[in-house]
Amino acid sequence: MTPTEFEFLKKFLKTRSGLVLSNDKQYLVESRLLPVARTAKLETLSALVQSLQRGGNRSMEENVVEAMTTNESFFFRDKTPFEHFKDTMLPHLLESRARTRAIKVWCAACSTGQEPYSLSIVLKEEAARVAGWRIRILGTDLSNEVLDKAKAGIYSQFEVQRGLPIQLLLKYFEQKGDVWQINPGLRAMVEWRKLNLLESFSHLGEFDIVFCRNVLIYFDQPTKTEILDRLAKSLPEDGYLVLGAAETVVGLTEAFKPVPGKRGLFQKKQVANTTTRPVPARMVAGAGLTR
Amino acid sequence: MKQCLVVDDSSVIRKVARRILEDLNFEITEAEDGQQALDVCRQTMPDAILLDWNMPVMDGLEFLTSLRGEAGGEKPVVVFCTTENDVAHIARAIRAGANEYIMKPFDREIVEAKFQEVGLI
Numbered sequence: 001m002t003p004t005e006f007e008f009l010k011k012f013l014k015t016r017s018g019l020v021l022s023n024d025k026q027y028l029v030e031s032r033l034l035p036v037a038r039t040a041k042l043e044t045l046s047a048l049v050q051s052l053q054r055g056g057n058r059s060m061e062e063n064v065v066e067a068m069t070t071n072e073s074f075f076f077r078d079k080t081p082f083e084h085f086k087d088t089m090l091p092h093l094l095e096s097r098a099r100t101r102a103i104k105v106w107c108a109a110c111s112t113g114q115e116p117y118s119l120s121i122v123l124k125e126e127a128a129r130v131a132g133w134r135i136r137i138l139g140t141d142l143s144n145e146v147l148d149k150a151k152a153g154i155y156s157q158f159e160v161q162r163g164l165p166i167q168l169l170l171k172y173f174e175q176k177g178d179v180w181q182i183n184p185g186l187r188a189m190v191e192w193r194k195l196n197l198l199e200s201f202s203h204l205g206e207f208d209i210v211f212c213r214n215v216l217i218y219f220d221q222p223t224k225t226e227i228l229d230r231l232a233k234s235l236p237e238d239g240y241l242v243l244g245a246a247e248t249v250v251g252l253t254e255a256f257k258p259v260p261g262k263r264g265l266f267q268k269k270q271v272a273n274t275t276t277r278p279v280p281a282r283m284v285a286g287a288g289l290t291r
Numbered sequence: 292m293k294q295c296l297v298v299d300d301s302s303v304i305r306k307v308a309r310r311i312l313e314d315l316n317f318e319i320t321e322a323e324d325g326q327q328a329l330d331v332c333r334q335t336m337p338d339a340i341l342l343d344w345n346m347p348v349m350d351g352l353e354f355l356t357s358l359r360g361e362a363g364g365e366k367p368v369v370v371f372c373t374t375e376n377d378v379a380h381i382a383r384a385i386r387a388g389a390n391e392y393i394m395k396p397f398d399r400e401i402v403e404a405k406f407q408e409v410g411l412i
Contacts (some may be wrong), residue, residue, distance in 0.1 A: 161397070161405070162401060
């Protein structure tokens with residue numbers, strides 16, 4: 001691949017997905033796009049770039065974006081956000097939304113679905129507390145391929161062993177040959193939609209919680225700010241934004257403030273009710289399985 | 292430093308597991324079957340046991356059942372690590388007192404994730 005071709009790909013991906021590709025990512029481009037080229041019956045990456053430059057091949061363009069933006073995901077990734085969900089966000093919302101008894105959660109850039117399914121597992125485990133509530137989880141991603149996988153809820157033996165305690169695997173998954181499928185009851189708790197965060201998402205309405213973890217890291221600073229400001233419009237004053245472990249809003253927007261003592265958790269306005277309830281011995285992701 | 296007993300009749304698996312667990316700051320002892328493992332535990336109870344199922348002399352499940360009946364045998368955190376990967380086997384292991392379960396083949400990430408799961412790291 002020539003430097004000119006790499007430059008073209010950088011611009012193409014920035015426009016289509018917001019992905020900012022640094023110059024040291026040439027190896028990544030090659031390893032991810034060669035399979036796309038082969039699928040399109042093209043011999044080389046140069047041929048792929050030329051085809052993109054000619055335009056008109058919509059499905060190949062989508063495949064290129066998908067291949068470059070798909071990321072690994074695992075159940076209960078980083079654990080803490082799911083503890084915040086159970087011990088901080090849920091108690092607050094169960095109190096403040098008691099009139100409507102409805103909570104909406106959005107997993108923006110949900111990839112292959114582990115994050116929304118982890119939330120649905122927490123809700124099943126907390127079934128008594130949320131009985132009679134309408135809790136809707138929406139998972140969105142810009143890639144059709146990962147959304148199809150998320151919808152099917154089928155995971156390899158490797159995937160179900162990263163982050164998922166064995167008890168929860170037995171309880172909520174069905175073994176089908178070499179793979180494991182999450183139970184229909186949990187699949188029914190999540191809706192899936194294709195969405196590019198660079199485009200408007202106001203039509204999705206308002207959410208009480210938005211998980212947007214490890215996505216903004218791929219964007220440049222103005223894009224990050226722009227997305228965060230639009231996310232703020234999708235949340236009520238006391239709604240929650242959850243970012244990745246290494247992410248922050250500091251220096252990017254004034255719309256959100258970190259919730260003190262809760263890493264990765266942000267609110268537009270500090271609400272009084274963020275007191276920490278005593279964490280029960282049995283933690284969300286099974287840290288308490290030790291006897 | 293936490294002690295981990297690696298029980299597997301394959302020396303290759305023991306070597307791989309040792310390398311991964313030493314990187315995670317465990318001190319490793321090894322046993323080739325359940326009986327040897329039981330002998331080790333009667334000397335000193337380890338903090339953790341990585342346990343194969345199918346082994347000669349005494350298999351992993353038999354070992355686990357005996358271990359949990361020993362004085363102090365409830366202390367070690369037991370993580371099965373086996374090619375037996377069907378629901379029936381997993382459920383039996385949990386009932387017998389296993390804390391976690393790794394389905395082979397495994398890699399560093401899985402061992403790390405599972406050991407985190409049970410609070411060993």
